[in-house]
Amino acid sequence: MRPLPEKLVAPPVLALALLLPLPFVGISNYYVHLGLIVAIYMILLLGLDIVVGYTGETSLAHAALFGIGAYTAGVLAFKLNLGFWVALPASLAVSALFGLLLAIPALRVRGPYLAMVTAAFGAIVQILINEMTFLTNGPMGIRLNRPALLGVLPRDREYYYLVLALLLLAVATVNRIVSSSFGRAFQALRDAPIAADCLGVSVWRYKVYAFILSAALAGLAGTLFAYSERYISPNTYSIELSILFLLAVTLGGPRSRLGALLGAAVVVLLPNLLADIELVRWIAAAIGAVAILIMAARVRRAKAVTSGTLDMPVALCLAAWPAARSLTSVVDFKLTIFGLMILFVVYQMPEGLSGRLFRRSGPAAMRRAAPAEAGLHVVTEADGDLLVVEGLTRQFGGLVALSGVSLTVKRGEIHGLIGPNGSGKSTLINVLSGIYPPSLGSIRFLGQRLDGLPPAAIARRGVARTFQNLQLFGEMTAFENILVALNHSLRGTLFDVILGTPRRRRSEEAARDRATALLGFVGLADLADEKARNLSYGKGRLLEIARALALEPRLLLLDEPAAGLTKPEIEALIANLRRIRDQGVAIVLIEHHIDLVMALCDVVTVLDFGKVIAEAEPQALCRDQKVIDAYLGVQP
Amino acid sequence: MIEVSELCAGYDKVPILHGLSFTVPKGSLVALIGANGAGKSTTLRAISGMIRPTGGTVRLDGDDITGWSSHRVARAGLAHIPEGRRVFPQLSVKDNLAVGAFSRLTGARARGDVAADLDRMFALFPRLAQRRNQPSATLSGGEQQMLAIARALMLSPSVLLLDEPSLGLAPKLVAEVFEVIAQLKAQAITMLLVEQFAFAALAIADQALILENGRIVLAGSAQAVRDDPAIRSAYLGVEGTDAHP
Numbered sequence: 001m002r003p004l005p006e007k008l009v010a011p012p013v014l015a016l017a018l019l020l021p022l023p024f025v026g027i028s029n030y031y032v033h034l035g036l037i038v039a040i041y042m043i044l045l046l047g048l049d050i051v052v053g054y055t056g057e058t059s060l061a062h063a064a065l066f067g068i069g070a071y072t073a074g075v076l077a078f079k080l081n082l083g084f085w086v087a088l089p090a091s092l093a094v095s096a097l098f099g100l101l102l103a104i105p106a107l108r109v110r111g112p113y114l115a116m117v118t119a120a121f122g123a124i125v126q127i128l129i130n131e132m133t134f135l136t137n138g139p140m141g142i143r144l145n146r147p148a149l150l151g152v153l154p155r156d157r158e159y160y161y162l163v164l165a166l167l168l169l170a171v172a173t174v175n176r177i178v179s180s181s182f183g184r185a186f187q188a189l190r191d192a193p194i195a196a197d198c199l200g201v202s203v204w205r206y207k208v209y210a211f212i213l214s215a216a217l218a219g220l221a222g223t224l225f226a227y228s229e230r231y232i233s234p235n236t237y238s239i240e241l242s243i244l245f246l247l248a249v250t251l252g253g254p255r256s257r258l259g260a261l262l263g264a265a266v267v268v269l270l271p272n273l274l275a276d277i278e279l280v281r282w283i284a285a286a287i288g289a290v291a292i293l294i295m296a297a298r299v300r301r302a303k304a305v306t307s308g309t310l311d312m313p314v315a316l317c318l319a320a321w322p323a324a325r326s327l328t329s330v331v332d333f334k335l336t337i338f339g340l341m342i343l344f345v346v347y348q349m350p351e352g353l354s355g356r357l358f359r360r361s362g363p364a365a366m367r368r369a370a371p372a373e374a375g376l377h378v379v380t381e382a383d384g385d386l387l388v389v390e391g392l393t394r395q396f397g398g399l400v401a402l403s404g405v406s407l408t409v410k411r412g413e414i415h416g417l418i419g420p421n422g423s424g425k426s427t428l429i430n431v432l433s434g435i436y437p438p439s440l441g442s443i444r445f446l447g448q449r450l451d452g453l454p455p456a457a458i459a460r461r462g463v464a465r466t467f468q469n470l471q472l473f474g475e476m477t478a479f480e481n482i483l484v485a486l487n488h489s490l491r492g493t494l495f496d497v498i499l500g501t502p503r504r505r506r507s508e509e510a511a512r513d514r515a516t517a518l519l520g521f522v523g524l525a526d527l528a529d530e531k532a533r534n535l536s537y538g539k540g541r542l543l544e545i546a547r548a549l550a551l552e553p554r555l556l557l558l559d560e561p562a563a564g565l566t567k568p569e570i571e572a573l574i575a576n577l578r579r580i581r582d583q584g585v586a587i588v589l590i591e592h593h594i595d596l597v598m599a600l601c602d603v604v605t606v607l608d609f610g611k612v613i614a615e616a617e618p619q620a621l622c623r624d625q626k627v628i629d630a631y632l633g634v635q636p
Numbered sequence: 637m638i639e640v641s642e643l644c645a646g647y648d649k650v651p652i653l654h655g656l657s658f659t660v661p662k663g664s665l666v667a668l669i670g671a672n673g674a675g676k677s678t679t680l681r682a683i684s685g686m687i688r689p690t691g692g693t694v695r696l697d698g699d700d701i702t703g704w705s706s707h708r709v710a711r712a713g714l715a716h717i718p719e720g721r722r723v724f725p726q727l728s729v730k731d732n733l734a735v736g737a738f739s740r741l742t743g744a745r746a747r748g749d750v751a752a753d754l755d756r757m758f759a760l761f762p763r764l765a766q767r768r769n770q771p772s773a774t775l776s777g778g779e780q781q782m783l784a785i786a787r788a789l790m791l792s793p794s795v796l797l798l799d800e801p802s803l804g805l806a807p808k809l810v811a812e813v814f815e816v817i818a819q820l821k822a823q824a825i826t827m828l829l830v831e832q833f834a835f836a837a838l839a840i841a842d843q844a845l846i847l848e849n850g851r852i853v854l855a856g857s858a859q860a861v862r863d864d865p866a867i868r869s870a871y872l873g874v875e876g877t878d879a880h881p
Contacts, residue, residue: 123881209749234869329812413724418806420776420778420806420808420809421776421777421778421804421805421806421809422775422776468804469720491801529646529652534647535673536647536672536677537672537677537719537720537800537803538673539672539673560804563803563804563832564672564800564803564832565672565832566669566670566671566672566832566834566871566872567834567872568671568872569671569672575851585872592804592805592806592807592810594807595741631806631807631808632808633807633808633811634805
């Protein structure tokens with residue numbers, strides 16, 4: 001099936017419009033209430049998606065955050081007799097605070113470890129709610145009354161519209177945030193955290209943002225849930241619910257508002273549909289029939305029938321038809337069915353239901369035609385020392401990777417750094433950019449000490465770098481990769497993003513123009529909308545250079561920019577590096593292509609076993625016997 | 637030998653290769669030349685099964701291996717050394733090599749063969765012999781590249797695909813890698829070589845293919861390609877040398 005373009009449908013809006021008349025079309029109160037739960041879960045999933053889909057982390061604590069929201073409302077009503085309208089902002093604030101708490105472990109661990117930590121967080125919260133009887137009324141739970149709207153006590157139907165309004169607000173807010181620099185930063189720290197830090201996008205800060213936003217939405221959903229059910233008790237907010245939320249995000253499709261809707265709908269409605277055994281039998285029979293049709297189509301189309309073309313339909317057939325005939329009750333198998341669904345989604349549609357049904361519109365729409373000429377940031381200053389490194393030593397355990405390295409980079413010069421593999425060149429760049437603090441020695445940049453500063457702070461002071469092993473944001477386009485590095489040029493806070501203030505919009509537009517120009521500068525204009533992971537090795541290197549230039553650096557550290565480039569491409573690179581230098585940007589260049597070093601460098605430092613063995617003009621180096629023995633092999 | 641016919645492949649449904657046809661005859665060394673993004677690495681990946689071709693056929697010594705998974709292709713005797721080395725960093729040099737022979741240990745051949753092959757590798761790469769018990773993460777870049785080649789040879793492959801073996805190596809080591817390739821050529825191993833140092837590659841290759849935008853625009857003897865001034869300025873750079881090695 002050919003997916004529909006997402007833009008055509010404007011899916012979240014359309015889907016919500018479909019939900020709008022729900023209470024009026026003669027649907028029973030029971031289904032109106034289910035619609036209410038779907039809407040509330042969707043608010044939570046919008047937040048969970050920020051953590052799971054955008055920053056690529058795992059959270060098994062969202063049921064607990066949901067519970068914290070619910071109990072904020074509950075405790076305010078129970079203890080202070082404060083109603084819905086106080087609970088709403090209070091739950092946002094309280095759960096955001098817990099989100100901050102949760103971000104702390106997320107800064108240290110990832111993957112399965114973070115899943116364990118967040119699961120523990122969830123368990124502790126649930127136990128505390130249960131045990132702190134003086135505050136939460138413990139296992140007895142709390143009863144709540146809905147707020148009076150325009151003087152009447154709302155039934156589910158009226159409350160549904162209130163929730164829907166807040167949901168629309170949440171969708172609009174999340175849409176703005178994820179399509180802004182925040183959304184790009186979240187994805188950047190997922191794909192290549194070290195590179196994000198070295199572009200001045202602090203991983204620490206944006207992870208905290210992501211968890212706070214996510215927790216606040218979970219808290220909001222919790223309060224709405226408490227007033228929807230009008231009774232809350234601790235056992236609702238268990239780890240099973242957290243798992244269900246994760247299932248919903250995966251099933252619906254990450255990084256998609258429509259996905260949150262579909263996911264919420266499936267996890268809420270499916271258990272209820274399963275209760276209708278007649279319907280389940282029909283569905284099972286239909287699955288079997290569709291499987292047969294798929295099988296027939298594949299056999300007709302395929303040149304050779306292999307096990308791979310038939311395994312899925314055959315398995316579906318074998319499972320579905322006996323099920324249709326023999327099942328008498330499937331509610332007991334709810335978890336099994338969810339389990340099978342998640343396996344199916346992970347294997348067959350990693351982009352989830354929304355990714356399968358709707359094609360994402362590319363960021364091309366947001367890109368604007370811009371002048372082809374880069375117009376690099378020109379630095380005009382007198383000559384002098386830009387970077388002064390003295391006695392720099394870096395040890396890893398017993399291994400001394402750098403030992404007493406001193407060098408000086410003058411303004412506007414290209415400073416070569418050569419040496420055998422493993423001589424400490426990349427370590428030097430890593431220490432200069434703050435990834436490793438030096439064990440001894442000092443680094444001065446424009447007179448200020450850099451040693452000991454975190455990478456993001458060094459980047460903001462004007463030191464940009466590229467990486468020997470490419471550190472691109474793989475799932476983002478080439479264009480977006482550069483936009484991440486332009487974060488520093490954007491004006492305004494998160495609230496400017498949400499409100500879409502003019503000063504924010506103007507700086508966003510300026511950043512887009514600049515990104516387009518920088519892509520043109522390195523000759524990647526045609527590949528602007530290509531995902532970075534699909535770029536060839538050499539093109540990826542050029543993208544890294546453009547991305548580093550987006551920082552408007554005073555000093556550019558290039559780690560083997562010509563690796564993987566062919567001769568004609570190297571000639572183009574030489575011309576580009578000269579242009580960068582002519583704009584007043586100094587360059588430290590690690591490179592094994594001696595012709596490039598010869599053509600470009602004003603001075604070259606040679607490292608061997610972590611020590612400087614020579615420093616001279618390139619022509620002189622080629623005659624230095626020490627350099628020939630250690631590095632060149634023969635005189636070029 | 638490898639016979640590729642009308643090969644098409646790409647990523648995320650974006651086509652990169654548009655119907656490549658070429659043959660790497662038994663025992664010969666063919667160099668694949670082209671700009672970045674022309675599809676050189678993609679060609680190697682499509683042959684070795686790291687990505688699934690979307691069209692065309694690949695034959696290895698006469699057998700159709702199109703669409704085979706990469707471990708099956710490896711067992712059939714085709715070894716692919718991907719760009720950027722990728723040794724198992726925690727394993728020792730010896731264990732890395734043993735993993736290379738893994739598919740043979742479960743096959744018909746005996747362990748004794750593998751031990752003999754280990755010795756053969758250490759003879760071919762004396763630097764690795766000195767470091768046989770060191771974790772491979774502690775090797776220098778050049779040594780890791782040697783290890784990647786040796787590990788692939790442990791398969792006893794009939795065909796070797798080499799993707800940028802000199803990438804990121806100091807000039808002295810680049811020369812050593814090319815010496816190894818020349819030695820393998822002397823042992824009549826069939827090789828398809830992608831290499832940034834086009835002139836050095838053409839100097840040891842029998843034939844050359846020039847790839848542009850996923851199509852072969854020129855195929856001929858390496859000597860002829862090297863000596864043609866028009867090709868030289870279009871694909872190999874104006875000066876006509878790599879400066880090194």
